[in-house]
Amino acid sequence: MRPSIEFGKRLEQLQAAFEKDGFEVVQASLPDQHSPFIGLLAKHRTARTAGVDRKRAYYLEGRPWDMGYHMGRLAEPRIQEISEDYIENFIREMLPWVRRRKRTPRDWPIYNWLVNRVNHLAPLDNPPPSFLAPRIEEIRGMVAGCRSANARTEVTEARLWALNAGVDCLFSLFYQFNRLDLLFGRKIKKMRSVTACNALAVLNEASENGALFARDFMFPACGIFQDAAALAIYNPAPKSETLPFVSMMAPGFVGSIAALNLRGVAAGVNVVRSRANDPANLGINSLLLVRHAIESSPTIEEAAQTMRCVPRGVSWLYPMAADGGEGRDRACVVEAGATPRDASGRPIANIPFHDIPRIELLEEALLPSETFLEENQSPGTDGGNGVLIRWDDYRDPCGTRGFDVFNTGLWKRRLRFRLQWHKIKDQFGPTGVLADSSHRRRCPSGSYFAPLRGEPGRIVLTSNHYITPEMRLCTMDKWTNMLDARHVDDSQWRYDTLNQLVHKARWIRPDGSPRPQPRPLAYEDVKRIINFLEPACAGGDCPYAAKTSCYTYRKYRNPACKKEQLPIAIQGSVSVFDLKERSIESYFGYYGDSWVTLRLPNFLSSEVKGSHDEQTEPPGST
Numbered sequence: 001m002r003p004s005i006e007f008g009k010r011l012e013q014l015q016a017a018f019e020k021d022g023f024e025v026v027q028a029s030l031p032d033q034h035s036p037f038i039g040l041l042a043k044h045r046t047a048r049t050a051g052v053d054r055k056r057a058y059y060l061e062g063r064p065w066d067m068g069y070h071m072g073r074l075a076e077p078r079i080q081e082i083s084e085d086y087i088e089n090f091i092r093e094m095l096p097w098v099r100r101r102k103r104t105p106r107d108w109p110i111y112n113w114l115v116n117r118v119n120h121l122a123p124l125d126n127p128p129p130s131f132l133a134p135r136i137e138e139i140r141g142m143v144a145g146c147r148s149a150n151a152r153t154e155v156t157e158a159r160l161w162a163l164n165a166g167v168d169c170l171f172s173l174f175y176q177f178n179r180l181d182l183l184f185g186r187k188i189k190k191m192r193s194v195t196a197c198n199a200l201a202v203l204n205e206a207s208e209n210g211a212l213f214a215r216d217f218m219f220p221a222c223g224i225f226q227d228a229a230a231l232a233i234y235n236p237a238p239k240s241e242t243l244p245f246v247s248m249m250a251p252g253f254v255g256s257i258a259a260l261n262l263r264g265v266a267a268g269v270n271v272v273r274s275r276a277n278d279p280a281n282l283g284i285n286s287l288l289l290v291r292h293a294i295e296s297s298p299t300i301e302e303a304a305q306t307m308r309c310v311p312r313g314v315s316w317l318y319p320m321a322a323d324g325g326e327g328r329d330r331a332c333v334v335e336a337g338a339t340p341r342d343a344s345g346r347p348i349a350n351i352p353f354h355d356i357p358r359i360e361l362l363e364e365a366l367l368p369s370e371t372f373l374e375e376n377q378s379p380g381t382d383g384g385n386g387v388l389i390r391w392d393d394y395r396d397p398c399g400t401r402g403f404d405v406f407n408t409g410l411w412k413r414r415l416r417f418r419l420q421w422h423k424i425k426d427q428f429g430p431t432g433v434l435a436d437s438s439h440r441r442r443c444p445s446g447s448y449f450a451p452l453r454g455e456p457g458r459i460v461l462t463s464n465h466y467i468t469p470e471m472r473l474c475t476m477d478k479w480t481n482m483l484d485a486r487h488v489d490d491s492q493w494r495y496d497t498l499n500q501l502v503h504k505a506r507w508i509r510p511d512g513s514p515r516p517q518p519r520p521l522a523y524e525d526v527k528r529i530i531n532f533l534e535p536a537c538a539g540g541d542c543p544y545a546a547k548t549s550c551y552t553y554r555k556y557r558n559p560a561c562k563k564e565q566l567p568i569a570i571q572g573s574v575s576v577f578d579l580k581e582r583s584i585e586s587y588f589g590y591y592g593d594s595w596v597t598l599r600l601p602n603f604l605s606s607e608v609k610g611s612h613d614e615q616t617e618p619p620g621s622t
Contacts, residue, residue, distance in 0.1 A: 072145020
């Protein structure tokens with residue numbers, strides 16, 4: 001073992017790193033016969049969750065098994081709660097008609113069916129594929145750590161795996177044609193949209209002092225996540241092929257809502273509904289894929305290629321940004337569907353885009369032909385394997401390749417949207433507003449070609465819809481259109497509104513007059529913009545009479561936000577990354593709570609990082 005004086009010095013340095021960001025270490029998981037590494041739990045001195053429990057942050061080091069083990073020892077009660085209740089509550093959020101059922105996970109058939117299905121798609125007992133092996137090991141370590149902290153814990157590997165892959169399994173089933181229609185009949189049309197995410201990357205001369213990446217991950221808290229959410233530093237073992245990184249997460253999850261590695265590459269994930277899913281081949285997606293890419297990729301190009309090459313089973317958007325130094329910052333959005341496969345299950349080169357849209361759209365010549373797409377491929381993208389990578393220099397195809405012609409026909413084919421066309425036909429430009437409300441139904445579900453917002457090379461925006469025309473075709477089937485009919489305007493509205501806020505901050509003076517040149521955005525500008533959906537009543541007093549209108553934008557309605565239910569839980573989290581400084585500042589818990597910060601380099605100085613003890617195989621690693 002390391003001499004105690006040297007170990008004590010390293011522990012002091014880690015404590016000092018937490019203190020620089022306002023945290024104090026309150027619990028340590030020290031080396032034992034199972035792991036030679038350490039884990040730390042720190043609580044913020046002043047920032048509290050709803051004014052009660054102090055906000056938490058974790059430091060974990062070692063191999064995946066060790067990281068899980070120490071997390072289990074430090075957070076067993078939270079892991080048990082979230083692994084037992086979160087997915088069940090998530091299903092109830094998605095399916096309102098079962099929300100009133102007073103059943104526990106143990107006697108609810110849907111939940112038990114999901115646990116069994118997830119573990120059938122990726123059996124824990126079989127050797128996992130290389131891209132999932134570290135996460136399986138971490139889950140096993142977490143179970144061992146929970147048992148070390150509480151011999152009577154009910155945390156199991158099966159439930160943790162269902163927690164981490166269950167949402168992907170659910171989404172792949174919901175999005176893929178009408179399989180769940182057999183279970184729920186016409187009620188499936190009333191499925192709620194439980195996610196609404198936004199991302200903003202500010203690059204090069206658009207930023208005042210280095211690249212910034214901001215995430216608004218509006219994932220349902222389900223009455224649990226808001227109290228369990230935390231930040232975490234992951235410091236891999238010496239000679240590991242993975243990178244240290246900081247993550248927005250919650251104990252029990254082994255993926256990342258948003259993460260930043262030591263090389264200045266950050267990534268997040270946004271929901272997108274499409275037909276490009278494969279329920280039989282789940283692969284690795286969403287939070288698990290964000291972590292996999294960030295910890296294994298020293299450059300944004302490698303991170304994007306990692307996401308493109310690994311097997312996937314669910315459609316998601318992955319916004320990313322990276323610090324590249326003076327004038328060399330990069331950003332991209334990985335527009336991903338499932339890995340395409342033939343009838344026998346073997347991977348093929350790309351998605352058969354024209355096999356997806358509704359047949360009537362093709363018969364009426366309302367969509368581009370295969371020849372047109374081949375001759376007019378999306379500029380600046382790296383496609384293949386069910387992915388198009390939209391880089392920051394991507395140009396608007398609507399303005400350069402005549403997609404407005406298709407949009408005209410797609411809008412005018414039905415009376416409801418035909419009446420809206422004259423109001424939006426001139427709104428496809430860089431600062432247009434296609435949807436002036438989150439719920440007015442101006443857009444014909446997903447059956448249109450969405451315009452690009454932002455500034456190429458400077459500003460990259462993302463909400464919950466594809467931009468590249470090829471991937472847009474994956475949203476034009478009947479089933480996806482039915483699921484998306486009530487939600488597509490919400491995504492377009494957030495995308496347009498975010499763009500308007502950025503444009504105003506850069507091009508408009510406080511007195512309302514235009515600037516001759518755009519001003520660079522400061523850190524506080526980006527923090528304010530990405531948090532644009534915060535309720536006006538976050539301070540405790542609701543200024544609106546209507547119970548469903550307490551958001552700053554009164555048109556944006558959230559049924560969970562009611563005047564008599566303060567404080568209001570943050571659905572997911574809001575995070576801002578300073579890619580130059582390698583820091584994260586996050587807003588989670590309840591609206592009105594304080595933001596908290598962690599600076600990754602403070603935990604990874606040469607003295608702190610050091611060289612750990614000789615590695616040994618953890619129990620259960622083979």
